[in-house]
Amino acid sequence: MTTVLKLGGSVVTEKDRDETVDGPELDRAASAVAAARSGGGGDGSGGTGDAVDDLVIVHGGGSFGHPNAAGWGVTTEEGTRDADGVLAIHGAMTTLNKFVLRRLRDEGVPAVPVHPLSAAHRDADADLTLPTGQVRTLLDEGFVPVLHGDVIAHAGEGVTVLSGDEIVAELAGQLDAERVGVCSTVPGVLDADDEDSVDEASVIAEISSFDDVADVLGGSDATDVSGGMAGKVRELLALDVPASIFDLDALSAFLAGERPGTTIRGDEK
Numbered sequence: 001m002t003t004v005l006k007l008g009g010s011v012v013t014e015k016d017r018d019e020t021v022d023g024p025e026l027d028r029a030a031s032a033v034a035a036a037r038s039g040g041g042g043d044g045s046g047g048t049g050d051a052v053d054d055l056v057i058v059h060g061g062g063s064f065g066h067p068n069a070a071g072w073g074v075t076t077e078e079g080t081r082d083a084d085g086v087l088a089i090h091g092a093m094t095t096l097n098k099f100v101l102r103r104l105r106d107e108g109v110p111a112v113p114v115h116p117l118s119a120a121h122r123d124a125d126a127d128l129t130l131p132t133g134q135v136r137t138l139l140d141e142g143f144v145p146v147l148h149g150d151v152i153a154h155a156g157e158g159v160t161v162l163s164g165d166e167i168v169a170e171l172a173g174q175l176d177a178e179r180v181g182v183c184s185t186v187p188g189v190l191d192a193d194d195e196d197s198v199d200e201a202s203v204i205a206e207i208s209s210f211d212d213v214a215d216v217l218g219g220s221d222a223t224d225v226s227g228g229m230a231g232k233v234r235e236l237l238a239l240d241v242p243a244s245i246f247d248l249d250a251l252s253a254f255l256a257g258e259r260p261g262t263t264i265r266g267d268e269k
């Protein structure tokens with residue numbers, strides 16, 4: 001069974017301090033992944049005893065990707081042809097990727113990097129091509145591939161941002177993933193725009209259409225060049241399998257087979 005897990009950029013970085021890793025949160029995520037791969041629940045939250053076998057991790061940009069992309073005026077739609085911009089944004093993301101890999105390796109997870117800039121592109125209609133043969137083969141050989149939001153070649157634009165959410169959606173389809181999870185800083189999609197008053201009741205349990213939640217999906221607080229929660233929900237609604245949005249407290253539960261937080265289930269599922 002293949003699982004695609006996104007670790008949101010604001011989970012693994014301090015989103016308000018440029019290019020700063022959130023070490024304790026990244027450690028928590030890495031140890032939950034390690035525990036799940038060995039069949040435990042991690043964090044003492046129980047587990048089914050079933051080890052998560054084929055796992056692909058995708059991480060976002062947080063305070064590494066977003067400020068650099070914004071500084072160069074690059075989004076998922078607006079590009080740059082300046083090589084210094086490409087190197088600044090991609091370089092920040094590969095730096096973050098090395099931190100993520102290091103923590104996973106420290107926990108014994110056989111994590112290896114896959115950098116989208118070297119593999120993916122968009123055509124002039126912005127249609128994405130993301131080859132996944134290397135990801136599938138790495139999985140089959142026992143590795144945990146770790147991809148990340150990046151900049152990629154975009155016909156007519158130079159390079160544009162490829163968000164971690166787009167990668168998750170593409171991988172889920174191509175790898176026939178049965179489980180898709182997005183670990184965020186909030187416990188799910190909230191039915192109010194006020195993150196300070198989060199409680200169980202304000203987490204929307206299930207979303208099956210964007211119209212249901214269009215009015216509660218405001219923008220993200222810190223710089224976000226790839227669409228915030230609204231973009232996430234749109235990407236996940238298009239999948240053939242249900243997807244979950246949850247926070248770090250629920251990562252072990254998700255990896256143990258549960259559906260914490262908000263379940264995004266497009267119409268035909």
Ligand code: IPE
Pocket residue numbers: 007008009010059060061062063065066069089093148149150151161162163164165224225226
């Ligand atoms: C953004 O990826 C990547 C860059 C800005 C280069 P994401 O959009 O997936 O990042 P987060 O999770 O929102 O931080």
